Amino acid sequence: MGIVKAVCISENRGTQKVNVKTAEFAMNYGIVGDAHGGDWHRQVSLLSNEKIEAFQREGADVLPGAFGENLIVEGFDFSSIPIGTRFQCKDVILQLTQHGKQCHSHCQIYYKMGKCIMPTEGTFAEVIKGGIISVGDELIQLKDRDDRLTAAVITLSDSGFAGQREDRSGLLLKELLEEKGYRMVESLLLPDEQSQIEEELIRLSDQRDVNLIVTTGGTGFSPRDCTPEATLAVATRNAPGISEAIRLYSMAITKRAMLSRGVSVIRGKTLIVNLPGSPKAVKESMDCIVDQLPHGLNVLLGRVSNCARP
Structure with a gap:
């Protein structure tokens, strides 16, 4: 008291x-x-x-x-x-x-x-x-609290931030995560500025204690695409299997999936996953990983043990 x-x-x-x-x-x-x-x-x-x-x-x-x-x-x-x-x-x-x-x-x-x-x-x-x-x-x-996994979505797009393009990918991500039971904490739309991306990733991880941050956009070969660099800059540990699985899954749909530079990392108790910028690629990527993420997050949070199956 x-x-x-x-x-x-x-x-x-x-x-x-x-x-x-x-x-x-x-x-x-x-x-x-x-x-x-x-x-x-x-x-x-x-x-x-x-x-x-x-x-x-x-x-x-x-x-x-x-x-x-x-x-x-x-x-x-x-x-x-x-x-x-x-x-x-x-x-x-x-x-x-x-x-x-x-x-x-x-x-x-x-x-x-x-x-x-x-x-x-x-x-x-x-x-x-x-x-x-x-x-x-x-x-x-109070003893009761909302123990749902929390999530935040960040859309990286110069044109979207300038109001020249609708953020359909971020909205789709938010809907998909809510359907899976996540409590959405924030949805942000940012320009392709590495320092700004790093600042928001750090804030959401360290101050808001978000369990999962999913970004969309900024993972290609364009000179302005810097999402992977910003994500790696704030990481405390790597989690490469998630992004490897996304590329492998998407390669069966389009060979251009090999051109995505998205990464997946851990910062403290937060998992950060980069997805491509198009709604189609976002849907395909989430189809691949969304059902496996809760186990990894609960292991990261210490809620379950990381037991190997026999």
Whole structure:
């Protein structure tokens, strides 16, 4: 059990949050009156009171809301609690969606202390059920959680990102994964920029703890095709058999399948698989691998053992 120590909001982005002590939490939005509310996965930010106190002992002098946090709670180390975990405070139910964040511009705390705890210790959540939270309220961790495998889809296409072509492949991938029972976390459309692709792969793997990331596009011979390079750059381990199986399967349909440079890798507890860019190739590739992926993912997550068949 935890105790709410502060409830903070800011009416405008870029301004420091202040402790308003009580606030209304709206389902699928966030905190009413907070500039960071909306239809996205970072509706509410949480920070452990113990982490703030430890930082204060290092010489920081900060007020509630200084790190951009909405809720300060005593009794939980949110950064160590798995994504997907749910918490309840009176009527409000929150579900954790992301650990930490990337700071693109440093705050005053960073310039004073040389670091800031929000990028590493902060945790974000969605509002599953709305209500009122006030300072002094009890926050409890719920036992039930959504244990479905999670997935994200990234479409890589300069023309698609520019709005010149419909993203049919990404939509098809999302539908196929949902049909197989995956809980979709994000669907992104990005240009063929290696640094941007790497950044999103790292964020989805490390901060959102996505189990499976499937990319479509950017695997050919064009000078702009860099998806395999970006994927290999963020890998901690290789998983070549998946992409080898896709090419072998597709070679029976078209010899041009040999020209796909897609790779499959592991980053931490996340499997990343590159698919070609056309809807036809996406369908063929998924037909080949989709039924085998859950076993590999569950082994990766430690849910089942990797037992060989007799």
